[in-house]
Amino acid sequence: MSKAIAGPEIERLIQLLARVPGLGPRSARRAALHLIKKKEQLFAPLSSAMAEALERVRICSTCGNVDTSDPCTICTDPRRDGATIIVVEDVSDLWALERAGAMNARYHVLGGTLSPLDGVGPDDLNIKGLVSRVAEGGVSEIILAVNATVEGQTTAHYITDQMAGMDVKVTRLAHGVPVGGELDYLDEGTLAAALKSRTAF
Amino acid sequence: MSKAIAGPEIERLIQLLARVPGLGPRSARRAALHLIKKKEQLFAPLSSAMAEALERVRICSTCGNVDTSDPCTICTDPRRDGATIIVVEDVSDLWALERAGAMNARYHVLGGTLSPLDGVGPDDLNIKGLVSRVAEGGVSEIILAVNATVEGQTTAHYITDQMAGMDVKVTRLAHGVPVGGELDYLDEGTLAAALKSRTAF
Ligand SMILES: [Zn+2]
Numbered sequence: 195m196s197k198a199i200a201g202p203e204i205e206r207l208i209q210l211l212a213r214v215p216g217l218g219p220r221s222a223r224r225a226a227l228h229l230i231k232k233k234e235q236l237f238a239p240l241s242s243a244m245a246e247a248l249e250r251v252r253i254c255s256t257c258g259n260v261d262t263s264d265p266c267t268i269c270t271d272p273r274r275d276g277a278t279i280i281v282v283e284d285v286s287d288l289w290a291l292e293r294a295g296a297m298n299a300r301y302h303v304l305g306g307t308l309s310p311l312d313g314v315g316p317d318d319l320n321i322k323g324l325v326s327r328v329a330e331g332g333v334s335e336i337i338l339a340v341n342a343t344v345e346g347q348t349t350a351h352y353i354t355d356q357m358a359g360m361d362v363k364v365t366r367l368a369h370g371v372p373v374g375g376e377l378d379y380l381d382e383g384t385l386a387a388a389l390k391s392r393t394a395f
Numbered sequence: 396m397s398k399a400i401a402g403p404e405i406e407r408l409i410q411l412l413a414r415v416p417g418l419g420p421r422s423a424r425r426a427a428l429h430l431i432k433k434k435e436q437l438f439a440p441l442s443s444a445m446a447e448a449l450e451r452v453r454i455c456s457t458c459g460n461v462d463t464s465d466p467c468t469i470c471t472d473p474r475r476d477g478a479t480i481i482v483v484e485d486v487s488d489l490w491a492l493e494r495a496g497a498m499n500a501r502y503h504v505l506g507g508t509l510s511p512l513d514g515v516g517p518d519d520l521n522i523k524g525l526v527s528r529v530a531e532g533g534v535s536e537i538i539l540a541v542n543a544t545v546e547g548q549t550t551a552h553y554i555t556d557q558m559a560g561m562d563v564k565v566t567r568l569a570h571g572v573p574v575g576g577e578l579d580y581l582d583e584g585t586l587a588a589a590l591k592s593r594t595a596f
């Protein structure tokens with residue numbers, strides 16, 4: 195707002211809400227007003243949920259997943275197949291694959307893709323951690339579940355090269371992923387099918 | 396999410412974010428991940444802004460505006476023209492009119508419109524408070540800045556009837572407001588023009 199008309203604390207809330215993806219300046223004002231109107235039902239619970247999540251959130255030092263424990267729930271789940279690691283660019287892809295529910299494997303979050311033009315090299319991604327996990331043994335397959343973009347495929351090739359000489363099978367998702375598409379936008383059936391018909395890389 | 400994979404605090408944050416207008420379940424997940432990634436730059440400031448706004452927000456007992464003080468900043472501002480009261484349905488309309496910046500008056504927030512079909516009668520709105528403010532004296536004009544909907548116009552007629560016999564001029568916004576349109580979606584120029592060419596009701 196151009197003028198401060200609702201008190202500095204509310205103005206600041208609106209300004210910060212406007213920076214949340216999915217909300218803009220107008221949506222932020224509407225969201226703030228809605229929160230104020232639903233003070234007990236939504237505003238108070240959301241405020242405390244935010245404070246708790248902020249305090250407890252951790253990045254898993256093993257796989258890069260977001261959780262409230264480190265190592266994360268998936269890394270410590272004994273029912274998960276530790277011999278298979280699904281490599282993803284981002285936590286949002288991990289979440290999408292979990293919603294598809296097709297695999298009971300573990301994950302490795304790279305934190306992006308190789309992109310020389312943007313100055314993103316191998317050391318900027320969590321690739322060394324992946325090599326270490328495979329080097330420790332017990333991993334028989336790595337599924338490269340990266341986006342079907344140029345950067346994603348470049349990253350997949352680089353990781354495959356790093357695995358040369360190690361006793362691990364490297365596979366990638368089947369061509370159910372649309373070219374140029376992003377995992378997080380796919381429906382769960384397509385993701386599940388792409389996982390099932392993964393091919394040797 | 397169908398499965399809890401990111402810890403109960405993060406799941407709860409996502410569920411509550413999904414109830415914020417402008418965000419849905421998918422946007423809520425993206426928003427939560429973005430907050431976690433921008434922990435220091437956005438998540439922490441937003442969390443504390445939320446807690447502070449939650450603690451300090453008040454509904455003005457004079458006009459129904461949302462602020463961190465009661466009476467609100469507008470009601471206590473000596474530079475405001477207390478002789479003119481702009482009557483609006485919702486605080487979002489007050490904010491829209493303030494952004495238009497065309498008037499330096501005070502406000503009265505009704506909290507909705509008369510809607511017999513939805514069981515909303517005069518006692519469900521902040522109409523008695525408006526009558527009291529006018530009865531106290533010092534108010535020479537009431538501008539009915541309600542939406543150009545059937546309910547808005549019904550409400551305007553009802554308020555005009557309540558003002559019968561009181562020494563106050565009742566006006567309404569000029570027909571710059573599109574029929575069926577809502578104030579909060581209008582551009583500032585249209586709102587300013589509608590205020591300037593308001594007509595006798
Ligand atoms: Zn982990």
Ligand SMILES: [Zn+2]
Nearest residue numbers: 455458467470
């Ligand atoms: Zn007030």
